[in-house]
Amino acid sequence: MQSIPQPTTPMAVPDKDARFGRGAGDPYRYGVYLRPDPVTCAAVTAVTSHLRAQYGFVSAGAFPPHATLVGSRHLPVPEDEIIAAVTRAVADVPAFTVHNAGVRQQGIGLVYDVHHLADGATPNREFMDLAARIDAAVAPLETPAPNPAGHPFDAATFRAHLSLLSHDMNVRPDLFEEAEEYVRGLAVPYSDSFRGDTVALYRTSSDDWTGRWWTGLTWEHVRSWRLGS
Template identity: 75%
Template sequence: MTVTSNHTAVSPAVEATSTEPTGRFAQAPGDPYRYGVYLRPDPATCAAVTAVTSQLRAQYGVVSAGAFPPHATLAGSRHITAPIEEIIAAVTRGLAEASAFTVHNAGIRRQGAGLVYDVHHLADGITPNTSFTDLAALVDEAVVPLETPAPNPAEDRFAADTFRAHLSLVSHDMDVRPDLSEELEEYVRALPVSFPQSFPADAVALYRTRSDDWSGRWWQTLTWEHLHTWRLPR
């Protein structure tokens, strides 16, 4: 199989505001950036995620999930100092034998302290979608050789037995506002937001993220930039 790609054709939705780390940030080459490789859902699912996260920001000031573009993480928050072209080349090689597959959305579920659209399983809602885990493994294998140590945050390592494909709706805000957990779930479930029951997993995207302080409440200063999209053959 071959992978078609779209290199930097899309302008960044949120432009990085500075290339210099702040005084609060522990110094390391390549800071204050991290890189993520994500599965991009279909437009209708992206619109549903955005509708939910926008409502949560407007009503409660909850921003962590909505700080990112709608996505399912394949490799997240990786500290890489290699040139962008080298990252793209590595992931392109890693995806060479990958093919598109169908993602099934089981709806709103709790995951940790947050809420997600559960896209980890097949249509029966029980059997893990191994195509998702296999894709994440390919991406992880491609980017690990490019990573360099950084003092923060905690490493986000791939492990097949703990990988859970999801689309975040409520995430890290709950670490500091656990008192809102039940109220937010009630609110999200009552929102009149529909979503497709399934969609094709055929778009993988590379993003560069930036924060003033990865060791703290990084989502409050997070910005991101789209760098590249790969289309998986069906």
């Protein structure tokens, strides 16, 4: 007896956004950054690329070259709301001069120190004020998330910097001294100062914010603003 073919149920096609749904806010985090001049961006890219090629360090190079204004914020709202909030925050803010004091140790890693004025001692108030303005703008949109920990602006601890070597040192602190010597030996030119005039919003993503999230971090540029325009 010939069997009668049974109707087949179409295979469900997974929603490409089901796992990375913007509505829920995960796995996205948002950062608002000050973009350096092209020469300094090239320097950061060169140093982080050398560190990856020599030691496999990827954390600092996982991001675009930037100085963080607000970073890794969990903002589970429509992106247009984030853009509008930052737009209001930077309105009428003039561009300012950023001074680069060169390679410095900061925390567990290495950075280009861009926190101070040319005297190397006075904090760059315009930089700090911009970070405070953007923090105040996005804070009402934020929902706390445990991983990674939140990064609210704190004038007492804020240090403007461009990361060169960072989270990898949590895993390989034994290589810090060697990596520092290596970085200082690189003949990579950078700008002693540059015009801080470009603010950018980035959306970052990781499959797992609870572990070594920097090893699988991806990012997308969302929007740029030109200060004083």
